[in-house]
Amino acid sequence: MDLDLSEIYELLQNAARSVGAEVTSPWFYLQLGLMLAAAGIAFGVGAAVRSRIDMTALGMGWPAPLRLFLRVLVGSASTAAFAILMIVARGVMLASTWPSRSYLLEVSAKLAVAWLMIRVVTSVIRNEFVVRVVSLAAWLVAALSIIGQLDSTLDALDSVAIVLGGLRLTPLLLIKLGVLLAVALWLANIASKFLEARITQSRDLTPSIQVLLVKMLRLALMILAIAIVMSAVGINLSALAIFSGAVGVGIGFGLQKIVANFISGVILLADKSVKPGDLVTIGDSSGRISAMNTRYISVAAGDGREFLIPNEDLITQKVVNWTYTDKNTLVKVNFSTNYDADPRLVCRLAIEAAEASPRATKGKPPNCIITEFAEAGMKFTLTFWIADPDGMDKVKSDVMLSLWDAFKHDDIRVPYPVREIRIRGGALPVETTVEVPG
Incomplete structure (x- = not known):
């Protein structure tokens, strides 16, 4: 632990003496009164501005960035008014007395201007939670810099350290690492989205290859961002070798399913056995593949549901891909008639019903065969082709309805x-017979 308690104690004593001397001065209360009055006036000005300005009408026809910038300015009208009042009060105090007697006004004006600039800069971020965190952190750094305590605060954060092997961990290092990592991952996400848009617009790549390239580029950009940030904060990547064994054990026990699904996803994207848009049946789940992710694929059923199936299941289980090499699908309709019917007429009527379907493929004529002389009647199988398996049950139903009408x-x-059921003599036994017309 690199901690010098005497230096920290002396720093706290100096800060306490400075604050005590400032509070006992009558100019402190004059500045505090001016700050409270300016805050009340600024609050009223901000409320009046927000109530009288119609953002929808004012920003009509403006580009989206300008509308967002204008919305931030209107929302920060109170801060802008407070900063202006503090600057004016500071100027009056400088003209009438010593500069040290208006020090708090100067600090308040700088803090208000810093907050206003931070709000304008962070207006490009859409996530409200991220905006609040970034704004608060940036304003805290600006406040420490304004009051001249930034260097001493950084030294204090860097004075506490924990050494693990060749790695020296301090609060300052962790803060830098967190901030730079967040910025680097954000930039990597923007770059991956830009590259994804370019890849998906390419006509020379199949959908599966597009998804594979997007996933690999996103992973590569994330790894590159992490490596750059660690090098920037002075962390030697070789010092992290101590954690590699623990990570390997964690993968072996707790993360093996995640790794298996990831590797299976890469295999599926590379061998093109399934791809977005394919109609598949996996176990009891049937539908069209709407998305392929690193861990699972999304299969959209016709009733609004989406099945999220792990990639490993597609490698280890039986998968029926209706559109793997050819979208043409053979539809089978099984039906029966009694023995009074002419089987040749039945086959002709069935073929005509299939040919009348608008989904039936014209180049492949339907076929009807008799398959069995069963106890209950004659059994037939009607087969015909459709160009796309989507909606196959509806086509089958329409053909069966046409066959019923025929x-x-x-x-x-x-x-x-x-x-x-016949009952003789009003008592048991009961004789049951089954009649099957035919």
Whole structure:
């Protein structure tokens, strides 16, 4: 621990003496009164500005950045008014008395101007929570610099250290690392989005290759950002070798599923077995692949649901890809008739019903065969092709309805069991017979 308690104690004593001398002066209370009065006036000015300015009408037709800048200025009208009043009061005090007697007014004016500039700069950030954190941190640094305590604060934060092997960890180092890492990852995210837009617009790359390139570029940019930040704050990457064993153990026990899904996702994107837009059936889940991510794929069902299936399942389980090499799909319709029907007429009616479907492929004629002379009647199978498997159940239903109408027109009956119960003498036993027309 690199901690000098005597220096910190002396620093606190000097700060206490300075504050005590300032508070006992009558000019302190004059400045405090002027600050409170200016704060009240500024609050009223800000409320009046916000109530009288219609942001929707004022920013009509302006570019989005200018509308955002104007909204920030109107929202910070109280801060701007307070800064102006402090500057005016400071000028009056300088003209009438010693500069040291208006020191608090100068500090207040600088703090207000710093906050106003920070709010304008952070207006480009859309996340409200990030805006608040960044604004507060930047204003705190500006405040320490204004009152002349930034260097001493940095020295104090750097005086406390924990040494792990060849790595010296201090609060100042952790703060720098956090700030620079957040900025670097933000810039990496912007760069990855820009590259993603360029890649997705390319017509020479398949959807799976596009997704693979986007994922690999995003990962590479994140690793590069982390490496640059660590080098910038003075962390030697070789000093982190002590943690590699722990990370390996963690991957072996707790993160093996995550790593397996990541590797499986890379394999799926590389071998093109599935790609966005494919119609797949995985277990009991069927639908069209809407997105492929590092850990899972998203399969959109026709009823509004989305199945999130881990990438590992696509490697280890049976997957039916209806559009892997060809979108043409064979539709099978199984049905039965009684033995009174002419099987040749039944096949002809079934083929005509399939040919009448607007989704049926014209270049591949339908086919109908008789498959079995069963106890309940004759069984048939009608097959025909459609150009896309999407909505296959609807096509099958329409063909069966057309076939039903044709059977009604030609008096062809579909077999169904008829049960008749006879009771003799009003007592048991009961004799049950089953009649099947045919």
